[in-house]
Structures are given as structure tokens and as C-alpha cells.
Amino acid sequence: KAGVTQTPRYLIKTRGQQVTLSCSPISGHRSVSWYQQTPGQGLQFLFEYFSETQRNKGNFPGRFSGRQFSNSRSEMNVSTLELGDSALYLCASSTGTGTHEQYFGPGTRLTVT
Amino acid sequence: ELKVEQNPLFLSMQEGKNYTIYCNYSTTSDRLYWYRQDPGKSLESLFVLLSNGAVKQEGRLMASLDTKARLSTLHITAAVHDLSATYFCAVDFGNEKLTFGTGTRLTIIP
Numbered sequence: 183k184a185g186v187t188q189t190p191r192y193l194i195k196t197r198g199q200q201v202t203l204s205c206s207p208i209s210g211h212r213s214v215s216w217y218q219q220t221p222g223q224g225l226q227f228l229f230e231y232f233s234e235t236q237r238n239k240g241n242f243p244g245r246f247s248g249r250q251f252s253n254s255r256s257e258m259n260v261s262t263l264e265l266g267d268s269a270l271y272l273c274a275s276s277t278g279t280g281t282h283e284q285y286f287g288p289g290t291r292l293t294v295t
Numbered sequence: 296e297l298k299v300e301q302n303p304l305f306l307s308m309q310e311g312k313n314y315t316i317y318c319n320y321s322t323t324s325d326r327l328y329w330y331r332q333d334p335g336k337s338l339e340s341l342f343v344l345l346s347n348g349a350v351k352q353e354g355r356l357m358a359s360l361d362t363k364a365r366l367s368t369l370h371i372t373a374a375v376h377d378l379s380a381t382y383f384c385a386v387d388f389g390n391e392k393l394t395f396g397t398g399t400r401l402t403i404i405p
Contacts, residue, residue, distance in 0.1 A: 213391060225383065225395040238392045272337060274393075281345060282326060282387055286338040 184209065186275050186287035194293045200261040203290045207254050207275030214256040215284060216248060219270040228271075231256055232278050260292075268294045297321055297388050301396030309404050311373050316399045318367040318384035326387040327367050329358050331380045332398070338383065342369075371401075379403045 187206045195201050207214050215238075216228040227240040231250035248258045254275075260267055270291050274284035298321040308314050318327070326345055330338040342351040344360035344367060351358050355378065357370045367384055381400045385393040 215391065215393070217393075217395075224397055225385075225393075227392045227394070230391050232391070238390050240392070274338075276391070278391065281343050282391060283328065283340060283343050284393060285340060286330075288337045 186273060186285055188271075188273050188287040188290050190290060191288060192291050192293075194295060195263050196295055197263055197265060199263050200259065201263060201292060203258045203260075203271055203273075203292075205256045205258070205273030205275075205287060207256070207273075208285055211275035211277055211285075212254055213276045213278035213282075213284075214250055214254065215274045215276075216256070216258050217272045217274065218242075219272060219289075220268075225272075228258065263294045265294050268292060297386075297394050299384060299386050299394050299396040301384055301399055303399060304397060305400050305402075307402045307404060308371075308374055310375055313373065314371050316369040316371075316382055316384075316401075318369070318396055320365050320367075320386045320394075322365070322388065323362070324365075324386045324388050325360075325362050326389075327360050328385045328387070328393065329367075329369055330383045330385060332383065333380050341382075374403045376403045376405060 213232045215230040230238040245261045250256045270289045272289045273287045276284045300319045329341040342358040347362040349360045355372045381398045383398045384396045
């Protein structure tokens with residue numbers, strides 16, 4: 183079974199630009215969550231989608247948004263990039279039931295200059 | 296406030312020794328997860344603990360959960376260099392939203 187995939191793996195953007203990150207979950211998984219990892223703040227929850235609906239949202243500004251498609255693939259968008267948005271963005275998928283175990287993708291490393 | 300605390304933050308230990316990483320959390324939950332992260336890599340799932348008294352073992356690692364004390368432990372037995380990594384505990388407080396601990400950076404010295 184293929185794991186969680188994320189594209190692109192690396193990204194360099196300039197302040198003020200916007201960026202879209204993509205995540206393909208494990209086949210059959212309907213829940214996709216996004217996390218931001220930085221050295222200063224650690225791992226922080228951004229949002230979670232289940233069957234195209236956002237079920238949970240973390241404490242991030244409205245510049246961070248996401249969506250999920252009918253095939254469970256998810257995208258995350260960050261508008262008006264700031265230097266502090268530089269981070270590793272991790273996507274995780276789960277079935278949304280049972281153990282609720284989340285399987286993480288390789289991440290997208292975003293650098294904002 | 297939902298909080299997860301891990302200690303120690305850094306752990307340097309010799310090969311062959313035993314040690315324990317502690318994970319405390321602030322409020323009721325019966326879903327706790329342990330992950331491993333190697334430098335520059337993503338998170339690898341190690342253990343899923345879903346009930347009070349749950350104990351899981353894989354190789355030299357053993358994890359346990361005490362929901363009454365709101366405490367989980369990750370015990371390392373006879374450490375080997377390959378176990379050097381950062382270990383995270385994460386708690387699901389009921390809504391598919393994982394709250395992570397700060398992580399424990401483990402270094403095994405030959």
C-alpha cells in the first residue's frame with residue numbers, strides 16, 4: 183500500500199507571495215490533517231478534513247486555508263507569506279475511525295525569503 | 296488548556312543502558328501515540344495506546360499508558376546507536392487533532 187505523498191518536497195518563496203501544498207492520503211483514508219513544524223514552536227495542528235469537510239481548525243491566522251477533494255486528496259494554501267511561515271509542513275492521513283492512527287507524509291519544506 | 300509535556304528534552308546515553316522518557320498530559324484522553332523522527336525526515340509511527348494499562352513493545356522499545364495519572368512512558372532497553380532520533384508523544388483529546396509534546400532528542404553514545 184502506498185504511503186502518504188506530498189508535493190512539492192521543497193519550496194522557496196518570497197514574502198507576500200502565496201503557496202499551495204498538496205497531499206495524497208493512503209488509499210481508503212478519508213481524514214487528512216495538516217501540521218506545521220518549526221524549531222521554536224514544535225509541531226502544531228493546522229486543520230483536519232474528513233470527507234471534504236473541515237472538522238477541526240488550529241490557532242492559525244486566516245491566511246492559512248485548506249480544502250479536500252472527493253478523492254480525499256487535500257491542498258493547503260498560505261497567502262501573503264511571512265518569514266515566520268518558513269517551516270516543515272506535514273500532512274497525515276487516517277481512516278477517521280478505529281485507532282485514529284495518523285500516518286505522516288514526508289513533508290514539504292517551505293522557505294520564505 | 297490542552298497541554299502535553301515531555302521530559303527530558305535531551306537525553307544522551309551510552310549503548311547498553313536503559314532509560315525512560317515521560318509524557319504527561321493535561322486532561323482526560325485515552326488515545327496516545329508515540330512517533331520517531333530522524334533528522335530532516337517525517338514522523339514514523341511507533342505505538343498506539345488506546346486504554347488504561349495498555350502496554351506495547353517493539354524490539355528495545357516499550358510504551359505504556361496510565362490514563363488515571365495522565366502519564367505515558369517510553370522505555371528503552373539496552374540502547375543501540377540506531378535508536379538515536381527525536382521521540383514525540385502525541386495526544387488526541389477527542390477530535391482527531393493531535394497535540395504533540397516538545398520531543399525528546401535521544402543520542403546514543405557508543
